Amino acid sequence: MSVDVRIDQGRLHRFLRLRGGRAYRKMQERTERVARIAEAEAPGRMGRTITWRVIETGRGLQGVVECHHRAARYVLEGTRPHIIRPRRKRVLRFEVGGREVFAALVRHPGTRANNFLGRALRRGR
Template sequence: MSVDVRIEQGRLARFLRLRGGIVERRLAMRTARVADIARAEAPGHMGEYLDWHIVEGARGLEGVITCDHPAVRFVIEGTRPHVIRPRRARALRFEVGGQVVFAAYARHPGTRPNPFLQRALRLGR
């Protein structure tokens, strides 16, 4: 699963469509700034899965920030409460208060959405 964020250039730059010129350099600086903010805002090691590049889109040059972490959708959109069951074993094993506990299933309370890419886009403009 991956998520893309696209940064489009302004109206004047769309008409110019300059590749390798000032327009592309400014777009690359802006995209890199937003990607750095997203790395800082990302939870855990998710920032290590962020990458950015400049592509030629239908409307001109676009800066694309991609996160390829397998759980990025669950972090951005959040999850509803759900039951966790063991896949390869007969029971789940975890620690509670320093003691090892085995259970046939666990009720996960769900997680709130963490739209760190949207925050980075807002802060990087």
């Protein structure tokens, strides 16, 4: 007794990779779900800068979720204590407790990392 297995490469490719294929649609659903969770987890207005897409690589399909906010790296990785100095003016101006404050420099205590993208990935699986 023998078994003959034939793989239709065209059908397999359509199933796995081409837009509209089942695997592609599943990857789209998962990637979008992760992006929506990341938008909700992101601080402030950072969630508005999150985009997602599915790409084909040499190894298969890949879902990509990106945050394009200019401070995303500092939020994701956190910051060490640092000094903030004015760039264009002589003093910094900001509000503390509803009062306007002027200072030549500010000793920022740093921020703890907030890896909202990693949390979204773990929750969106």
